Amino acid sequence: MTGDEWHGSFIRILLDQGVDPIEAQRISEDSRAEAIAARRHPAQLFGPAAAYATAVARAARPAPLNAPLARAKGPVVLRLTGVTKRYRRREVLRGVDLTLHAGEVAAVTGANGAGKSTLLDICAGTIKATSGVVERTARIGYAPQQHGVAPYLTAEEHFRLFGAVHRMGARKAVATGAHLAAGLGWRPRAGVVASQLSGGTQQKLNVVLGELSRPDLILLDEPYQGFDQDSYLDLWAQVYAWRDAGAGVLVVTHLLHDLDKVDHLLELQGAEDR
Numbered sequence: 121m122t123g124d125e126w127h128g129s130f131i132r133i134l135l136d137q138g139v140d141p142i143e144a145q146r147i148s149e150d151s152r153a154e155a156i157a158a159r160r161h162p163a164q165l166f167g168p169a170a171a172y173a174t175a176v177a178r179a180a181r182p183a184p185l186n187a188p189l190a191r192a193k194g195p196v197v198l199r200l201t202g203v204t205k206r207y208r209r210r211e212v213l214r215g216v217d218l219t220l221h222a223g224e225v226a227a228v229t230g231a232n233g234a235g236k237s238t239l240l241d242i243c244a245g246t247i248k249a250t251s252g253v254v255e256r257t258a259r260i261g262y263a264p265q266q267h268g269v270a271p272y273l274t275a276e277e278h279f280r281l282f283g284a285v286h287r288m289g290a291r292k293a294v295a296t297g298a299h300l301a302a303g304l305g306w307r308p309r310a311g312v313v314a315s316q317l318s319g320g321t322q323q324k325l326n327v328v329l330g331e332l333s334r335p336d337l338i339l340l341d342e343p344y345q346g347f348d349q350d351s352y353l354d355l356w357a358q359v360y361a362w363r364d365a366g367a368g369v370l371v372v373t374h375l376l377h378d379l380d381k382v383d384h385l386l387e388l389q390g391a392e393d394r
């Protein structure tokens with residue numbers, strides 16, 4: 121599908137979903153401008169047109185009067201206070217604050233290069249902040265944007281390996297991995313190594329590994345890349361299921377999917393541009 125076809129389909133579905141035509145035109149132009157600025161195909165940036173249009177249309181609707189009351193918050197699983205990151209003299213993050221409780225979802229958004237992946241690495245502890253304080257729970261699951269899977273291992277080998285890191289028995293790790301994969305509409309096949317999987321399926325493996333040990337804090341960096349529409353919806357269903365089961369979830373996304381359900385929205389500006 122070309123970019124123009126994606127945008128054509130996006131606006132058609134917005135209209136089908138009852139979005140006001142002037143508003144639909146404005147939203148469509150905004151997403152076109154964003155994709156051009158990012159030099160990416162809109163499907164890469166926003167996911168499948170139908171899923172994104174459905175999410176945008178839902179977010180545009182006023183909240184129902186009988187919306188559920190706010191859920192009780194669990195303990196803090198991640199607290200960032202004044203987090204700053206510099207690469208040599210280049211400042212990427214400046215003064216980032218966030219408090220995420222168990223049972224909450226936070227979305228991190230921002231243009232390319234705004235520092236989203238850097239922030240997740242800092243949250244996971246794989247890189248250090250230049251200044252500021254990072255407090256986090258001990259039990260973390262991380263699905264990074266890149267290098268999350270080993271190309272020559274099968275899904276089952278990944279489950280065993282990551283399970284061992286978290287002191288899970290091999291049988292339990294494989295069963296849990298298969299169960300989580302099924303939640304994303306994927307049934308791993310024996311003998312198939314990660315490099316033989318499609319990009320979207322590799323990303324599912326990446327997400328499953330992040331969740332394998334049932335951590336208290338789940339960090340997902342643009343987890344839907346390469347997903348088809350059903351997988352994309354399955355992923356968000358999983359995110360909210362993990363939240364409802366008491367995990368804190370931090371998701372890097374270009375989408376403002378289900379904004380009404382996200383508890384925190386952290387919009388990174390890119391410190392250099394300010």
Ligand SMILES: Nc1ncnc2c1ncn2[C@@H]1O[C@H](COP(=O)(O)OP(=O)(O)OP(=O)(O)O)[C@@H](O)[C@H]1O
Nearest residue numbers: 207208212230231232233234235236237238239265
């Ligand atoms: N190890 C590094 N050394 C120097 N600069 C880096 C390093 N890692 C990232 N950067 C720079 O920091 C900035 C933020 O990068 P980062 O990958 O965090 O952005 P992002 O918001 O995740 O981008 P994208 O949406 O493209 O994934 C970029 O300008 C990048 O070039």
